[in-house]
Amino acid sequence: MTQQNTSGSGRVVFASRFTFVAAAIGMAVGTGNIWRFPRDVHAWGGGAFLLAVVVANLVWAIPLLMAESFMGSKSRLGTAGAFRDIMGRRFTWMGGFMGMATIAIMFYYSVVCGWAIRYLVYAVTGEFSAGITVGETTSIWEGFTDSPAQTVLFHAIAITLVGLIVFRGLKGGFEAVLKIVVPALFVILAVLAVRAMTLPGSAEGLRYLFVPDWSLLGDAELWLQAFAQMAFSTGAGWGLYLTYCVYMRRREDFALNATTIVAGNHLASLLAGIAVVCTIFALGGASFADEATGAGNEGLTFVYLAVLFGEMPGGTWFFAPLFFLVLALAGISSLIAMVELAARNVVDMGVRRKVAVPAIAAVAFLAGLPAAFNLDYLSNQDNVWGIALLISGLFAAVAMMKYGLEQARRDMDADSDFGVGGWWTILIRLFPVMFAFLFGWFIYQSVSDPGKAWWDPTDTFSLATMVVQWGALVAILLVVNNRLANRINPGPISTVPAEPGRHD
Template identity: 45%
Template sequence: MSQKNEQWGSRWGFIMAAVGMAIGTGNIWRFPRVAAQNGGGPFIIAWTIALFVWAIPLLMGEMVMGRKTGLGTIGAFRDFAGKKYTWMGTWVAVVCLGIMFYYSVVMGWCIKYFTLAISGTFKPGMDTVATEAIWDTFTTTPSQTILFHFIAMIIAGLIIYRGVTKGIEKASKIMIPTLFILLVLAAIRAITLPGAAQGLEYLFNPDLSMLTDHNIWIQAFTQAAWSTGAGWGFIITYAVYTKQKEDIGGNCLIMGFGDHLGALVAGMTVLPAIFALSSTQQFAEEAMAQGNTGITFVYLSQLFTEMPLGNLIAAIFFGAMALAALSSLLPMIEVGVRNLMDMGIERKKATIYIAVAGFILGVPSAYSLHFMDNQDWVWSIGLLVSGLFVAFALIKFGLEKVRKEVINLEGADFKIGKWWSVFVGLFPVFFVVITGWWLYQSTTWYPDTWWHPFEKESFGTVIFQFTIVIAAALALNNWLANKVGKGRDITKGITKVK
């Protein structure tokens, strides 16, 4: 099969790959902590609303762009928004690859901890001092962190090398059901522990008065944007391989709900385990305040040692983490590969180029947690900019035209109403509020050096790195627009629905 004609073998295969794209480590280690710290039940309500207001509309928009143009992010923006906006597609690709460089490091951590669990490292009686020492020793040993980063890139690269049907689709059909099974097994064990009910109460706290807290809404939209893959360019890329009559609305709703379900099951694993096995509520709350890496690799590692068959449960949990990371790493690589293929480079060569670049440019994050945290901060905000650019392209093309003539195809399982056009039209407002809040927060963290380009999470480092990427993308705009091959005729194959 030629690179221009690659296609998903089935709708099920595409959905599994897309759900895998959405479910990543952010669902497993970030969602439980953020939900617990922001009211539990009220946060879940706000997060579900954000799913419909931001994430699902954006996923639909990305699927429209990829399917209509038949090109990766660079070509999709060229053909859908106009040649002079090609640079926006370059931005989307660069942000996605920027995350890929350190995300493979995170997958390497999960693989490492899976091996620690199956080798019996987590022994009964260990305290958090001991598990923190394991974490500190590992993350300050570059030979180990770089090795497992390399292993992660090799695994993901080999799958992408095999192509869409034999690689991504085949792997996703195995990985995603396995991931859900592992999460459900871990959740069942966690909620059957004595004292687990307190964790469930924390997660599903019914105090709806907390919905008046603006911070809960900001955090809910941020989580929805991060975890679903909306704005990453994933679905623009995956949609290239879909059939022309594929149901856009139905598929994107399934992706969104699949992501939600994965996060809720993870929450029902992590929070009950923390509360059931913590000696005091203060210890549990201290665990949740430790950030993503602390709660996962320090506190949960210690808590697993207090369970019967703790190493087995730890192996299941970290195995699920590794699968979740892999299912999200695959589309990150594919975004880069697809763009190179659009420029005439065949898949196998393109995969080697992206995988090698991913390994080399990921080494700084493997070497330094400080550098990695900086990249996570910068490109997380970059994702919101990517979402804004997708919304701009859709608005420019015509939101109602897209909804009526592209999304609501004849025979579609779900007909999407005007709410889609309204919410996409409001994206600039959402962007200003969420991004403005994030950047304002950074000025309070560094009141005297908020402008400094080399502070870990400053306003200055965001502007500095954004400026470099945008300047380069603008400078290369016309060259890239001409380099990318011809896509589909976006004026053809449209079915109007009255």
């Protein structure tokens, strides 16, 4: 095969479909696959929840990733530029919102990656030895998170490492790293899943994961949770896939690639689910599993699983380092995409990559400090910008409608291996309805729960804190909309004249 390194216009592109799909799966597979997915599956009826996630993947994630792919590959610009050129100058702020929501996630996600790296170091140095208790792993966790020097140091390590990778650009940078890291991630997950499945008593874990409780399928809350899990997990609506598609080869597939990425991400979730849940059931029993899954993402991973590694044959010196390595790799592969999203938007404004990436890493370090110091702040940001992804997804669907769904479908068909059927246009048209259902249900829950102070903007999980932060971002973006639209370089479909002195 003739390896393409540049598009017809001279822009650098992924060398092959494999590296492109691998990078995109790396973008999608993150810490959520490993610590959130198993807990959600347990809470919402095992197989019934899995079925709802599959439906959410089919009706939301795949069509939305295709829309992002179209926007990125057509405009060859980051989120803000893509919205400008696909929707029109007046709507540049929507791309700004999509980009800024993901950048806000990047700030605290670097801190989370730092945790994974810290625990990899703990594991390699034999911290989780035989006989360690929940009390001791709790002390390790609290000792770490109560020490700003440590959380800040590992946050700095994470963002510096990722900054160095993105600094080198696609070639020799994130493409070179991800084509090794992502297959390695699947191999390690498979090793951990096989180890867990072969432990005596692991069948209870499989029952917990896969046997459906069909009575829950009629519960609207299950569907909301399944869609939330899907939105967090696949990266649909984040603008990350849009960003990678800026580097997509000219004649690439849209439907097949999006489906492969979503299916690959789902497989990673199942492997992680088997590895985590079967280990907990086999070594801890049902009551320990209930306690562990009720302890939140961090509690499950850093307190309860850490105990079990001490009890597993080979756990201290082999499986614990392997587990925290996969957690770190999953986090870093997603963080790379987030930093590249920020870099792409800044480079589009005429700043050289070699200036943009160090500046972004420095800003990410500083903006991540509150999350490194305070777990409540991190939870607040996770909640505010995690839910904002649904809004970003709606914006992408609206952009497609504004462009013309039939025209977009014809454009995609011209390059695809598999024709993009009428199903895509129907699903994109249904997006506002799906969004209204999901968002409406979320608001109803927030307002109707007497235990939540939904009107209090200072409350970590309130509706008001979200509305205030989203509102502030939208207001700023609307004010700077025209300046932003002018500042971004023209792309291949731009009607905006080029300004002199811009760099790519």
